[in-house]
Structure formats: structure tokens, C-alpha cells
Amino acid sequence: MPSSGKTHLPIEVAPSLSADVILPLRPSRQPLSRQTVIVIGSSTGGTEALRHVLSALPLHMPPILIAQHMPEMFTRSFATRLDSLSKLAVHEAENGEKLQDGTVYIAPGHSHLMIRPAQGVGFVTELSRGDAVNRHRPSVDVLFRSAANVAGRNAIGVLLTGMGRDGANGLLEMRQAGAYNIAQDEASCVVFGMPKEAIALGAAHEILPLQSIANRLVALASQRQASV
Known part of the structure; x- marks a missing residue:
């Protein structure tokens, strides 16, 4: 068969980086605030799962931070849609916001979303436009690692539907x-x-159908807040 004369160059695939490129794993022996926080990660199918x-959640919930794999031109409108459907106040996260009960913070599509302590106010949001982690920005692993580092036992983690393994290691760290x-x-x-990858690592305490997750979060949040 005659040669086409074309040279086929190998396709370069960017390396899949871990959360180490954004922040080190430094879990605190004691939570750095008494505040309870809920962190949620999702990807394919996550928009409807989050809805x-x-x-289904009541107004009186701890702050909820979400990393959903989504292009940056859609995250603000997605947050606005969720806000219209929820009793909670939902918005696209900005840098340095004090975490408030009854509020949901959606990671903007251009940045990793993290939690950090702030003197006298508890936890605040932190955004980073650093390298993609697991080829995603925002990355669930980054959000979950930040929760492991600063919130520890005062955190509740949820990993929803999605392709790949982003969030599995972070859930284990939590x-x-x-x-x-x-x-x-x-x-x-x-x-x-x-979720499958996280379950394989032993990172999940419970494996629940989507329709049961909201009620379980209400119960867990109530337990956490009562023990503070």
C-alpha cells in the first residue's frame, strides 16, 4: 500500500497533576474553627444531582461549598438557577467571603475553591487559578483537601456522579x-x-441513592452542630 507521505506526530497529553500543586496536605489535629461545613464534588450528571x-434542603444548613466540573461561562448562571430553586442562598463564590449558614458557594469555572481560616470570623473562601488538578479546574480534590486541612471532623463530604477519579483521594483525606x-x-x-473510585479507597462512610442524600445531610449537620 503506497505511503501517504504524512508524518504522524505523537499526541502530547498534559500530565494529570495532584492537589499537591495547589496546597500541601496538612490536616489539623483540631479543626481551625468550630464551624461545620459541607463540601460537595460532582461532574457528569452533577448539575441535575445538585439541583x-x-x-430538598431547608434554610437552616451549614455553609455548603461545591466544585462542579463546568466551563467558566456557565457557573454563574448555574448558581443563579440553583438559587431560584432552593431555600438556600446560592451564588458563584468570590475570594475571601466569610462562610455563612444557609449559603451555598459554587466554584467559578476558572478557579479552584478552597476553605481557609480567618482570625475572628471562622472560615472564608479562597480561590486559586493555579494548575488544573486531575485535569480539572475547579478540582474536587482541591476543595476536599482544604476541608481536610482546616475543618477536619467538623466537615461533611459528599461525592456525586461524575467521570474519572477527581475527589476520590480528597474524600479519603477528609x-x-x-x-x-x-x-x-x-x-x-x-x-x-x-464515587466508585472513592468507595474503592474506603473513603465513604455511607453509599446512598441520590434521593436520600439531602435528608441525611440534614441529620448529619444537626448532629455536628449539637456537638459543638
Whole structure:
């Protein structure tokens, strides 16, 4: 067969970086604030899964931070849509916001979302336009690692439907720091990738169908707040 004369160059694939490129793993023996926080990660199928969970939550909830894999031109309108469907106040996160009960912070599509302590006010948001982690920015692993580092046993982690493994290692780090974690079950996932990887690592305390997650979060938040 005659040669086409074309030279096929190898396709370069960017390396998949870990959360180490954004922040080191330094879990605190004691939470750096008494505040309870909920962190949620999702990807493929996550927009509808988040709508289902958030619309079922009451107003009186701890602050909720979300890393959903989504291009930056859509995250603000996504937050606005969720805000219209939820009793909670939902908005695209900005840098340095004090975490407030009854409020949901959506990671903007251009930045990693993290939690950091601030003297006298508890926890605040932190954004980073650093390298993509697991080829994603925002990355669930980055959000979860920050929760492990500063919130420890005062954090609740949730990993919803999504392709790949982003969030699996971070959920394990949270568990090792004392947090309580939920993974969505296979039957209710659009793609059982991220939760499956986390479950395989032993990162989840519970594996729940989507329709049960909101009620469980209410119960867990109530337990956490009562013990503070």
C-alpha cells in the first residue's frame, strides 16, 4: 500500500497533576474553627444531582461549598438557577467571603475553591487559578483537601456522579482527618466514576441513592452542630 507521505506526530497529553500543586496536605489535629461545613464534588450528571439535593434542603444548613466540573461561562448562571430553586442562598463564590449558614458557594469555572481560616470570623473562601488538578479546574480534590486541612471532623463530604477519579483521594483525606463522608450509589449516578473510585479507597462512610442524600445531610449537620 503506497505511503501517504504524512508524518504522524505523537499526541502530547498534559500530565494529570495532584492537589499537591495547589496546597500541601496538612490536616489539623483540631479543626481551625468550630464551624461545620459541607463540601460537595460532582461532574457528569452533577448539575441535575445538585439541583435535586439543594432544592430538598431547608434554610437552616451549614455553609455548603461545591466544585462542579463546568466551563467558566456557565457557573454563574448555574448558581443563579440553583438559587431560584432552593431555600438556600446560592451564588458563584468570590475570594475571601466569610462562610455563612444557609449559603451555598459554587466554584467559578476558572478557579479552584478552597476553605481557609480567618482570625475572628471562622472560615472564608479562597480561590486559586493555579494548575488544573486531575485535569480539572475547579478540582474536587482541591476543595476536599482544604476541608481536610482546616475543618477536619467538623466537615461533611459528599461525592456525586461524575467521570474519572477527581475527589476520590480528597474524600479519603477528609475521612482520615475525621470528616464524615457520603458517596452517591451506582444506580442513581449518571456516571459511576468518581464515587466508585472513592468507595474503592474506603473513603465513604455511607453509599446512598441520590434521593436520600439531602435528608441525611440534614441529620448529619444537626448532629455536628449539637456537638459543638
